[in-house]
Amino acid sequence: MNASMAASVTQAAPRGAQGVQRHSVITLDGIKKTFSSPGADAIEVIEDISLDIKQEEFVSIVGPSGCGKSTMFNIIASLLEPSDGSITLRGSDPKCGARVGYMLQRDLLFPWRTIIDNVCLGLEIQGVRKARRYEMARDQLTRYGLADFADQYPNTLSGGMRQRVALIRTLITDPDLILLDEPFSALDYQTRLVLEEEIVSILKEHHKTVVLITHDIGEAIAMSDRVAVMTQRPTSVKKIYDVGLSRELGSCLKARSDARYQGFFDSIWDDLDIQIAGGES
Amino acid sequence: MSEAQLHTHVIRAGSVKENDEQLAGNTLLTDNLWRGAGLALVIILWQIGVNVGWINPFLMGSPVGIAGEAWRLIQSGQLLNDTIATVYATVVGFLAGSILGSICGLLLWFSRSVARIIDPFMVALNGLPKIALAPMIIIWFGSGMFSKIMLAFVATFVVALLSAYQGTHQIDRNLINLMRSLGASRREVFTKVVAPATLPWIISAFRLNIGFALIAEIGGEFISSDRGLGRMIFVAGNLFNLNVVWVGVIMLMIVAIVLYVIVSQVEKRLLPWEKGHK
Structure with missing residues (x-):
């Protein structure tokens, strides 16, 4: 591999945070997860994950398939308790889970709610008055060109539009951390590139801290400040790459065509490959 | 609005539905005509059968x-x-x-x-x-x-x-x-x-x-x-x-x-x- 393209493997602060003292939004410390069921051997899915994510950082978690990504997702989203270790979310225990907003591959829009009512879901649960939440939702929908669809049901929208609505629904409750779990993998390639770009800029605009869980190396490099590469199950953090291309260049598309992109890609691919081969032997 | 034009899916789906509805209207009419005719035929044949003595009323x-x-x-x-x-x-x-x-x-x-x-x-x-x-x-x-x-x-x-x-x-x-x-x-x-x-x-x-x-x-x-x-x-x-x-x-x-x-x-x-x- 070309030396100049080789990725720097450090644990330094993100580029966007240079010179500014930013506090951690989420700290995973020695997370372990073992699934045990009576009569069967316990399965160790996560061996040890320690990760510290600073405010406004965009961190991707990339791993070989079957490395326990969805377990990781559920733990970060506080839907699952780790067997050992601790998660600290902005200094407080995230058990109530209200501060993590997430977005999945499937948009999870409620088919029986109109677009605007879908967007309002979180506000409704938080007890925001109806007039106020409609006003907020309309503002956001207008901002992202979806105002005309406010009173439609989700099944009349295309996949990309539905994902946009899902993002607005996530953002409107103003969570501290946004967790993305392969949010684009059900979309066609063009829509995906457009949405990648759009979501990064929306999230930056809102000063959000983001964790993206994906198997798509390219997506991770194009969008992230840092990429954490996971090992095969039982999972631990193998390496952390300081990428920051999209932040430096201001665009995911530019990041994809940057000279360093391929270097990162090859190194991460190698990291995953070694593990897969190791797992099979 | 540019989003709406990008995603022509919605527009296309709408126009297809319109055509379908028109088509459905036409078939419904002819279907109902055939149904009525079939029913009338059975009733007439039944009554004729009774009158001629083929069917025991x-x-x-x-x-x-x-x-x-x-x-x-x-x-x-x-x-x-x-x-x-x-x-x-x-x-x-x-x-x-x-x-x-x-x-x-x-x-x-x-x-x-x-x-x-x-x-x-x-x-x-x-x-x-x-x-x-x-x-x-x-x-x-x-x-x-x-x-x-x-x-x-x-x-x-x-x-x-x-x-x-x-x-x-x-x-x-x-x-x-x-x-x-x-x-x-x-x-x-x-x-x-x-x-x-x-x-x-x-x-x-x-x-x-x-x-x-x-x-x-x-x-x-x-x-x-x-x-x-x-x-x-x-x-x-x-x-x-x-x-x-x-x-x-x-x-x-x-x-x-x-x-x-x-x-x-x-x-x-x-x-x-x-x-x-x-």
Whole structure:
């Protein structure tokens, strides 16, 4: 591999945070997860994950398939308790889970709610008055060109539009951390590139801290400040790459065509490959 | 707005639907013409058969005879009274059974252990032909309308309960997780996800239950009753008055169709988001 393209493997602060003292939004410390069921051997899915994510950082978690990504997702989203270790979310225990907003591959829009009512879901649960939440939702929908669809049901929208609505629904409750779990993998390639770009800029605009869980190396490099590469199950953090291309260049598309992109890609691919081969032997 | 133009899917879907609707309108008209013609042909051939002597009107009835009896029964008011009695018992039993059954099925979502314990009983009750309970129910509640209401209730309750309960099991786990991550209480999960997501299952149980309620109600009238279309058919059948039997059967068909149409209208009202699929 070309030396100049080789990725720097450090644990330094993100580029966007240079010179500014930013506090951690989420700290995973020695997370372990073992699934045990009576009569069967316990399965160790996560061996040890320690990760510290600073405010406004965009961190991707990339791993070989079957490395326990969805377990990781559920733990970060506080839907699952780790067997050992601790998660600290902005200094407080995230058990109530209200501060993590997430977005999945499937948009999870409620088919029986109109677009605007879908967007309002979180506000409704938080007890925001109806007039106020409609006003907020309309503002956001207008901002992202979806105002005309406010009173439609989700099944009349295309996949990309539905994902946009899902993002607005996530953002409107103003969570501290946004967790993305392969949010684009059900979309066609063009829509995906457009949405990648759009979501990064929306999230930056809102000063959000983001964790993206994906198997798509390219997506991770194009969008992230840092990429954490996971090992095969039982999972631990193998390496952390300081990428920051999209932040430096201001665009995911530019990041994809940057000279360093391929270097990162090859190194991460190698990291995953070694593990897969190791797992099979 | 540029988004809307990008995603032409919406626009295309709209125009296709319009064409479909036009096409459907035309086919519906021709279909109905053929249906009417077919029915008229059968009735005419039937009457000719009776007149020529090929068909025994004593065993089969005759269109002219049926029309005559229908007129007589309408004029005397008996047809109306019997229809009202049957419709009343069916609808009250059907609504009470279907609504209460659906509510119980939904509430079972709150307690898996209760659901697990009563499950075999529900399955057994569901498999039982409810008409077998008719003699007992008539002994308990008499031969009046109330026993017919109870029969329709029993026939529809278990179907609605099982259907609603199964519906709660088909809910995407991710929707419930999403609600939890937003900080929703169990009650909010129930009202905002479980109940609306189960609604299509409940409606389809309602549709099935129209038939079950009618079967149970008419069965009950056959066994013991003082009025109703079932009694009218049963009594006329015993007297070999086939024309009156036919009047009752036709009236029942009309009742079934009307009830079915009403449920379909309610469905459209309650499930507006399903429109796009049809």
